[in-house]
Amino acid sequence: MSVLQRILAAQAPCRKDSWLYRILPSVSHKPFASIDQGHINHNWDEVGPDPNQLRWKPFEIPKACQKKVDFVSGLHTLCGAGDIRSNNGLAVHIFLCNSSMENRCFYNSDGDFLIVPQKGKLLIYTEFGKMFLQPNEICVIQRGMRFSVDVFEETRGYILEVYGVHFELPDLGPIGANGLANPRDFLIPVAWYEDRQVPGGFTVINKYQGKLFASKQDVSPFNVVAWHGNYTPYKYNLENFMVINAVAFDHADPSIFTVLTAKSLRPGVAIADFVIFPPRWGVADKTFRPPYYHRNCMSEFMGLIKGHYEAKQGGFLPGGGSLHSAMTPHGPDADCFEKASKAKLEPERIADGTMAFMFESSLSLAVTKWGLKTCGCLDEDYYKCWEPLQAHFTPTSRSPTEPK
Numbered sequence: 001m002s003v004l005q006r007i008l009a010a011q012a013p014c015r016k017d018s019w020l021y022r023i024l025p026s027v028s029h030k031p032f033a034s035i036d037q038g039h040i041n042h043n044w045d046e047v048g049p050d051p052n053q054l055r056w057k058p059f060e061i062p063k064a065c066q067k068k069v070d071f072v073s074g075l076h077t078l079c080g081a082g083d084i085r086s087n088n089g090l091a092v093h094i095f096l097c098n099s100s101m102e103n104r105c106f107y108n109s110d111g112d113f114l115i116v117p118q119k120g121k122l123l124i125y126t127e128f129g130k131m132f133l134q135p136n137e138i139c140v141i142q143r144g145m146r147f148s149v150d151v152f153e154e155t156r157g158y159i160l161e162v163y164g165v166h167f168e169l170p171d172l173g174p175i176g177a178n179g180l181a182n183p184r185d186f187l188i189p190v191a192w193y194e195d196r197q198v199p200g201g202f203t204v205i206n207k208y209q210g211k212l213f214a215s216k217q218d219v220s221p222f223n224v225v226a227w228h229g230n231y232t233p234y235k236y237n238l239e240n241f242m243v244i245n246a247v248a249f250d251h252a253d254p255s256i257f258t259v260l261t262a263k264s265l266r267p268g269v270a271i272a273d274f275v276i277f278p279p280r281w282g283v284a285d286k287t288f289r290p291p292y293y294h295r296n297c298m299s300e301f302m303g304l305i306k307g308h309y310e311a312k313q314g315g316f317l318p319g320g321g322s323l324h325s326a327m328t329p330h331g332p333d334a335d336c337f338e339k340a341s342k343a344k345l346e347p348e349r350i351a352d353g354t355m356a357f358m359f360e361s362s363l364s365l366a367v368t369k370w371g372l373k374t375c376g377c378l379d380e381d382y383y384k385c386w387e388p389l390q391a392h393f394t395p396t397s398r399s400p401t402e403p404k
């Protein structure tokens with residue numbers, strides 16, 4: 001492992017600190033000035049809440065031949081809640097880019113980023129070293145860390161930003177010592193540096209209270225020759241997730257698939273959970289195996305990295321998304337309902353070759369103007385996937401395994 005090392009406690013929640021040893025102290029050579037906001041927007045109430053089930057077609061990536069867009073200029077806020085100034089809340093952003101950041105880096109004063117690439121690989125230069133990230137891997141870059149992103153094609157992904165808290169592994173409770181995302185599978189960068197003068201200026205972009213500011217300096221900020229501490233970016237390959245699920249009957253709460261959680265101060269309640277739906281076996285008897293129809297207290301933003309989501313074979317596509325707000329009913333589409341209602345309950349593989357995920361929050365999310373209008377990807381027909389639902393209730397029917 002030349003570039004990355006394993007970390008045993010990437011998620012140590014409380015005190016976090018790292019010491020960085022630089023060639024030159026990192027101070028701005030010019031004052032920070034406000035720059036074009038792009039579509040970074042924390043003013044969700046500009047459009048406001050929407051109690052409907054929303055679905056987005058794949059967010060469109062700008063064509064490289066038309067306009068060069070890098071990771072920062074291609075960041076768009078989709079929805080969120082809370083307040084940055086009091087360090088409580090979250091935002092969901094989409095990144096759509098086609099070019100590498102050239103002599104530009106970004107740092108976020110507001111919160112931590114959990115980055116989920118969906119299309120295209122990312123080579124992320126951080127002050128702690130480099131991280132190479134491909135779809136089906138995720139990384140966390142915490143508040144204040146400067147980073148720059150190289151891309152190699154038209155690239156898309158999702159970001160979950162949390163304010164005032166860090167992501168950590170969920171408490172395992174009765175699961176015990178190991179399972180779900182295991183600490184051994186989290187990787188952190190090893191120090192890497194460049195001693196590079198940049199006569200034309202290296203632009204440092206800062207997100208502060210939801211707005212972007214820029215300052216120039218004449219050396220690369222990636223001039224850290226060594227560091228130690230436990231405040232580090234890290235990455236994780238979702239393939240390593242050790243899935244635990246129902247093996248007798250009933251559909252488990254998807255919280256059993258939590259990779260990382262950003263806890264609120266209320267025990268058991270998260271600002272945001274990052275949950276995945278990995279390939280696994282379905283074996284539950286006497287059970288409607290797909291996700292149940294439900295209304296619940298959480299806001300659920302879902303995205304798809306690859307393949308199909310078990311509850312929506314059509315319409316929910318890789319690179320798109322959906323949002324089911326608190327207490328709004330939702331569940332499998334009519335097609336899935338029909339098939340699962342008649343299916344023989346044999347052991348079956350579920351979700352092979354796919355990876356859907358959920359950013360789930362106890363806060364009530366509002367959608368930005370970009371999400372509802374500007375992106376142009378809202379699927380106005382989403383509700384139609386439930387229109388053909390038919391009742392299958394037959395009072396006299398019995399399960400084949402039930403005693404007569």
Ligand SMILES: O=C(O)Cc1cc(O)ccc1O
Nearest residue numbers: 253254290291292300311330
């Ligand atoms: O709404 C969804 O598709 C996500 C989800 C999946 C599941 O298996 C159970 C509940 C749930 O919210």
Ligand SMILES: [Fe+2]
Nearest residue numbers: 294300324330
């Ligand atoms: Fe749900």
